Amino acid sequence: MIPSVAAVLVVRGEAPHLERALEAVRGQHRAVDSLTVVACRVPDAALSRIERAEPDHIVTSAQELDFGAAVRAGVAAHPEGASGELLWLLDAATIPSPDALRVLAAELETAPSVVAAAPKLMRDDEPDRIASMGESMTRLGASVDLVGGELDQGQHDRLSDVLGASPHGMLVRRSAWDDLDGLDPALPVVDDGLDLGVRARLAGHRVVVVPAATVRIAADRDGRRAGAVARRRHRERRSAQLHRRFAYAAWPALPVHWLSLLPLAVLRSAWHLLTKAPGSIPGEWAASVRTMVLLGPVVAARRRIRRNRGAKWSAIAPLRLPPDELRRRRAQERDARRVRARGQREEVHFIAGGGGWTVLAASVASVLLFLFLIGSSGVSGGGLQPLAAQVGDLWGSAAYGWRDIGTGFVGAADPFAGVLAVLGTASWWSPSFALVLLWIGAVPLSALGGWYAAARLTDRAGIRAVTGLAWAVAPPLLVALADGRPAAVLAHVLLPWLVWSTIAAARSWPAAAVAALLFAAVVACAPALAPALLLGWLVAAIVSRHPLRYLGIPVPAAVLAAPLVIDQVVRGTPLGLLADPGLPTASGPTGGTALVLAFPADAYAAWAEPLAALTGGTIAPTLLVASMLLPLGLLAAAAVFVRGARAGIGALGIALAGFATAAAAAQVSVATAGEDTVRVWTGSGLSLYWLGLLGAALVTLRAIGRHSAVPGAVALLGVVLAILPVGIAIATGSAAVQPAGPRTVPAFVEAAVAEDPRVATLRLVPQGDGGLRAVLEHGAGTTLDEQSTLAATAEALDADQRELAELAGNLASRTGFDTVAGLERFGIRFVLLGTAAGDERRATATEARAAVAMDQNAALVPVGDTEFGRLYRTADEGDTTAATAIPVGAGGAWGAWVVGIQLAVVIGTLLLAMPIGAGRERGRRRPTPPPLVDTVVRADAAAEQDAAEQDAAEQDAAEQDAAEQDAAEPLEEDAAESQEREQDPPAPDIADGEPGADADAAEADARPDERTDRGGDA
């Protein structure tokens, strides 16, 4: 008996291939006995076309139904026909070949044990490529396509029994369909056919694939970008996998699976970060949470399985994908990735391009400058203090909680303490040594960073070298090195790397992650730069065509700075956020002229003495230094006129932002140290200013091309001459920075610290106005990581500080105050009276007064004069551990949360930044047509065919790096957009700028070989 075939055609939305699908169904060699069309939200035009095809039943639905639910509705509308009826599941995008039904029906007729026969699905846009033919599972239950994206050369035509297959075009026995209760409604898109096949197998039936029957399946360009589609696909896949896991697992294993959902989600999120697919993380969590919470579909699925269970799971084991097959597929994926990665990385030619020589020259200069630091275990002077001796303490200072400075308080840590912790961990045996390494390595590292940043914009070795060296001898850097300002030095070293990674971040997740970390580090070291950097980021994100990767760049910085921001704002001192981290070091005022010359704190006046000696004071140092920097300034100014002017204007915009930051910083003093108010250090803004100037000069030199050697060398020479006095001051030891002495507290105190690490010393320093500065120190002095801007910018004193002030004032006076009780309250064991700096009369008088008063105080016993001042110890050597101990649990639960979130964000960014995702990203590929909706074309399988077209694209990508600006491009863009040009490789993007947003249209423009390929966001 010939079974009747009822076709169920599902039409959803606007179906562009409906016409062809209907024709193909009607044109089958073996006619369909009944046609049921299920129309979900179909527009009227398509509805009329459906009606013209005269189906036997039409089911309309206003909701968007998924394939399984639509088929279910269609089958329900079609009354039970003769026994042995066959259901043919079709879609508006499936176009069966004329004899497909005949072949499929023949298969079902000849093999009674087969309940479902699936055709060979071919891609409609590439007719000789197989889209899907059969699905299976691995040993652990992950679904795989048996055949995906391969060219059809008949290699799989012997395939018959499969575990499951895609339901599109499948011919199913009606009886079996009813028994198995159709497709699982909890699997709307992915794995529904596989699940049907598994249940059919478990019920003792067979599912086959019939290669002789071909059905073309058309891609549905649903207008969304490739990235969004890929993300949705991942979520669906993961949901399906989790659902099947819960549905197929044995009873005892269910609680284990349920509990492991969240930890697995965390681990898989980390894996997604490592493999540079952070867009998959939301889908991962959505799937996990959904499966955890919605138990109904799992229960229904398990019931469905149990009802028809006939065979055991071991029966279908042979149909699973064997492990060696899985290994082979993975090896194929790796190869495909390697091929893809081959064209993605740019060759920077470090050695061949002169980078080695640049760094070598900078290293020699640095060694000459810091000869006195070689062999010393620490560096001191200016704003430098030792770091904590234990790495654990270093990290403790970076966490929210007890700020152990002075009398101590609970508050947020500076993000700079985190940077110091990282730095100190690099030399974990002696964290303070890291500062020595930083000092000696600052100049070479800056040269390296400048060279790399220049390498992004030009490949002339000479220009790269000039830029690198000019960055390494920048006045802000050398003045910061001379003055002992570690935060400013770090910010200067990191800035070119930030620029470098931001340029690369447009198309690469690891580069974006690196940019995010560097952004956080630079903002931590120089908070005054935050407004300028945020502005640059905004401009880059707005102007870039792919802003997705830019959006996350400020996130680590925001997370690290958030507790501090909250604390400062709640306290009412929001301007304190601009204060420089580290030891508050007063600096002289910076005049506007010094700012233009990029010298912080009027340091160019170092020329005054030698100039007076040489010329007798006829030439002002300002004029001399200005004339030395003039070549560089001319080169920078010329950038607006030459080819590549947009990049030049962008660079000058950066310079302007840096200059404005420095000028504003010179006017702001929000931190105090004793009687001094501490200005915000202008050097960080001047570093940015210098960056912009160098960028503009680079643009000019690049445009000059072959003749750039002489102007570049002259500019560099001018810069070197300008900073010569500063360099000589450093090398001869007359600068503030000095090798660290063996200790920062008197030896007597150090000996006591060996027994009790929390020994408290009260340090009294006479101030120039006759006052006294009283600082409470624990252990061997305050370390650099213990410094806190919250403490330095506080405008009011808390109760503890007032008590300490009373105690100090009375110690320095003849008084009836109970100094013994006062000293005990803070656990003070030593009092150190510092010497008055200079010959300030009032300071000397205060020092004398305090000395006399403390000499007469019975509670203090003079120990003697030390290099740090006059030392007294308390007469009563009681136990002070209780008074000096750090309160336990100071941060509280809030602190633990804050630290946890910060750690999570930083570690996540680190994972994303780790360079093991080469080739996983579709950085530079043409926009591939979005994967076929409802049919899973696995990305890995598609890689093979994409790799071939990749190669052609990579050739173009490599060429455009060397291309120069088009001279005839009209300058319609404003400076804001040009700022972004600085951060994107100028040639390709700008050249694409005008014609239009569509990548395809760009092909038609004047110079197609210099276009880059728009990569889809993956």
Place this chain on the structure above:
Amino acid sequence: MIAARTVALVGARIGAGVLALGVCATVAVVAAVEPLPEVSVEPPSVRVLPADSQEVRACAGPLLALAEDSAEATGATALGAPSLVDGAFPDGAAIEEQSALALDVPGADALGGVAWYATAPGEVEPGLLAAASSQGVATERVAGFAAAACTEPVAEAWLAGGAVSVGRTTVLSLVNPGEVAATVRVEVFSELGRLESAGGSLVVAPGTQRVVALSGIAPDARSPVVHVTSTGGRVAATMQQSIVRGLDPGGVAIVSAGDAPATDLVIPGVPRGISGDGDADHVGDDDAVSVVRLLAPDDEDADATVSFHDAAGATLGSVEVALRAGLVADVPVPTLSATVVDVRVRADGPVVAAARVTTGDPDDDAGSDFAWYAAAPELVDAVAVAIAPGPSPRLVLASDGEARAVRVTEGSGAERVVEVPAGGSTSVTVSGGDVLRLDDATGVHASVTYADATESAAYAVLPPGALDAPIRVYPR
């Protein structure tokens, strides 16, 4: 043939470039030239007033004559009892007097009067207890008038004055009102150099007075400056000097402590006296000439400018002096037009200064007297001044460099505000036996002077001892 489009493009580019450069240049110029608004914070600090301070004022005691009594050749005899004035603010504070009868002065008769005044801890704020003593004598050998404020015991004092030579006797008096023995080192600088008391330090037992003849330490110091340092306890140091010219008494004076060595010193209210016409040679023989005594006590030479100003601050004359380290110089006062001047000393290193002026004519039968005018230290805020009874007492207030307005409250309660011109001085007539309170006296140098035809005396108003003054503490 250049296309019009190219020309337009190039022109547009040049225009845009010029515009961009213009913006940059404007910003640079504005930043360089314009004063931008500043944002700054005040360093937080606490002004700590020493808690519960006990005020003590030890008096110079009566004028002494050495070896008056042939039986006690090494002893000192009091030439009468001084008149004492004391007072404190607030008025009701209890002032405890330590009678000099209980003093154990080695080698001297029991002296009358009060040794020192003290208040209970916390009763009186620092500086608001004041006392002074004055005494006039007229014997065969010692005649004149001397006055001194009762001072706080200190750890270090500079006494510029005195003389040791034929007919000039100087006696150093050290009073220790405390409970701890004071080990005192006496350094004498003279025109010949530095001398220290033989035998090292003197010990002044608690509650005693020690009297030392300067001739025992520095036998030939015509121009001594005495530096007293005390460790352990503290002492109040004064010197008494008497002059006999031939057989006629030439006057007495008490030298009390003045300002510590500094680069700027003010000696307010110095009468003109007998001018030396700038001739240093006269000085050695004739100590009737008005001199300014200068010393650079550190190891370095110093160049000093001594200028004489009238009450408005105008300079009447000035003298440049090159001081050798550790050598005392007596600079004769040039002819001046005003009768009372302020002496201001400005040096490039710390110096000690004082002025000696003789009143009356030494050759005259009516007699003459002299007085030492010490450099008055800068006052802070509030201080009490006791005016000992004497001829024509005046309170002279000199400002540092700014105009000041000092509120003077007399013992009767009457208040008035005295304006002191910048760089000048104001002289206020006060009544002997009164205790005044000066408020808002920061930056003002004050002295109390007495002068009539044949008698003169002076003492400086001292601010609260360094150890009692409030101190500003920065706890960060």
